[in-house]
Amino acid sequence: MSPFLSRIVVAAVLLPVVLGIVWLGGWWLFGLAVVGGLLALHELYAMARALRPIVLGGYIGLVLALLGAQLGGTTWLLAGILSSLPAALLVFFVSSARQHAVAGFAVTLLGVAWVGGGLSLLVLLRDIPDDGRLLIFTTLLAVFADDTAAYFVGRAIGRHRLAPAISPGKSWEGFVAGTVAAVLVTFFALYEQDVVTTGESLVLGLAIALAATMGDLFESAVKRDLGVKDSGTLLAGHGGVLDRVDSLLWAGPAAYVTLLALA
Numbered sequence: 001m002s003p004f005l006s007r008i009v010v011a012a013v014l015l016p017v018v019l020g021i022v023w024l025g026g027w028w029l030f031g032l033a034v035v036g037g038l039l040a041l042h043e044l045y046a047m048a049r050a051l052r053p054i055v056l057g058g059y060i061g062l063v064l065a066l067l068g069a070q071l072g073g074t075t076w077l078l079a080g081i082l083s084s085l086p087a088a089l090l091v092f093f094v095s096s097a098r099q100h101a102v103a104g105f106a107v108t109l110l111g112v113a114w115v116g117g118g119l120s121l122l123v124l125l126r127d128i129p130d131d132g133r134l135l136i137f138t139t140l141l142a143v144f145a146d147d148t149a150a151y152f153v154g155r156a157i158g159r160h161r162l163a164p165a166i167s168p169g170k171s172w173e174g175f176v177a178g179t180v181a182a183v184l185v186t187f188f189a190l191y192e193q194d195v196v197t198t199g200e201s202l203v204l205g206l207a208i209a210l211a212a213t214m215g216d217l218f219e220s221a222v223k224r225d226l227g228v229k230d231s232g233t234l235l236a237g238h239g240g241v242l243d244r245v246d247s248l249l250w251a252g253p254a255a256y257v258t259l260l261a262l263a
Helices: 003-024 026-047 055-072 074-082 084-094 101-126 132-157 172-190 198-226 241-245 248-262
Strands: 161-163 167-171
Touching (some): 055 084, 074 084, 101 132, 101 241, 132 198, 198 248
16 A cells, blocks of 8 residues: 555544544543653654663653642642653652663653643643634644645645755645645634634734644654654555654644733
8 A cells, every 4th residue: 555545544534533532522532632741652652662661660750640630730730741750750769770860861751741741731622612623723733734835835836945954845835835834723613713813813823833843843843863764654655653753742732822822
């Protein structure tokens, strides 16, 4: 099966399931976030195995971050992220493996804050009373529009490299097209929905677009530093789970924080 056909098959099978769970929200979404988060975190720690991440401590921190967000909001989300430190320290003490403490703890906490924190704030975005479903689907659609427009415009007319040392395939032309697409999607999705004003919807769309690009570039920088092309092979032509959610891990928190600021 060709890589392109593999991408189509994987998307056709998984996308309806994921969107259905997002629609249901609640503990269904929590379960999806735990499974997806553990897979993405596993990929990160596998890429960074030379730095000896304290894997079990990171897994514990991610689950507790998501559980804290589900049960208690941002305060307990932060407590869950911080719990990865004593959990990792305990595993470090009882492990017989020789490890570099600074690098191991750093990459462990990075994974929990990046993957666990990003997914937790997506969960909190979905849990916003009355409008959570609309807002998370708006965010998902805006990120998709951003990625799609940036890809096709970049391939067609992209001449000026956006970040040549990190991601040579990205162009300023694609970035502008993606940003415009995300802003327009957010504007039309929230138009006359009594959620935010017209001006606020434009601000929200811009925040999502900028964060999605930063999330993509951040993962590219991590992969380049660790010397890998894809985070994994689980999703066939799509690469790994982390490759698929990198933009959302930044865009979701950006949407949530922007909405808090606009409230």
